[in-house]
Amino acid sequence: MLEADNWRIALEIYKRHSTAALLLAHQLMAVKQCLQRGSEGIPDAISGLNFALESLFPYTEFYKVSQKLYMRRLEGTLKGNDEEKLRQLGVKL
Secondary structure (H helix, E strand, C coil): CCCHHHHHHHHHHHHHCHHHHHHHHHHHHHHHHHHHCHHHCHHHHHHHHHHHHHHHHHHCHHHHHHHHHHHHHHHCCCCHHHHHHHHHCCCCC
């Protein structure tokens, strides 16, 4: 993720959202400052990054697909191959 092109793609959405861009910059600075504190700051940096990663999940295709499978399971409309894929992923039906 240290490649400039990846950062440009990921941050392109902020082009028209200056307030959100500033808020993200503040969060990134906080992570940087945690890491600059050395070993005692690492748990805080990891915690902040984990929160961000979990917060992004609902905006991904993974979330949409898993939500559809969840609803199919509740409705009883899961197909055999869907059930097998879920079992392979460790989901207990």
